[in-house]
Amino acid sequence: SRNVVYxxxxxxxxxxxRMLQELTEKGTWFTQQQLAVLHSPIGLDIGAETPEEIALSVIAEIKAVLSGKHGSPLATNNTVVIHSRAVVKM
Structure with missing residues (x-):
């Protein structure tokens, strides 16, 4: 079993x-866990139009998912530390 997160x-x-329906009709079944990691349409809603902007929105969503975040604006996040401070031992 693989730990696919995205x-x-x-x-x-x-x-x-339509694609999921066609696969199901052909005998391919998906678990709720598999469907939960499927992001479609892909990317964050940043108003992307050009290929470069779409790529940026996709990379941002992947980073957010891998970090366990939602991709919300930092300006609206008043209660959480943005960057954790690791203790450096010398």
Whole structure:
């Protein structure tokens, strides 16, 4: 068993739903855990239009997921330390 935490799919939700339906009809079943890591459409909502902006939104979402974050603006996060301070031993 692999510990996959992120699977991303480009394209609209309708395309994702159609692909999952077709796979199910062909006998491929997905667990709730597998579906929970599927991010589609992929990326954070930053108003991306160009390929470069879309790439940035995808990378930002992947980083957020791997860090256990939601990708919310730092300006609205008043109660949590942004960067943890590790104790350096010499």
């Amino acid at each position: 699977v991303g799919m480009l394209g609209p939700r309708k395309k994702r739903d």
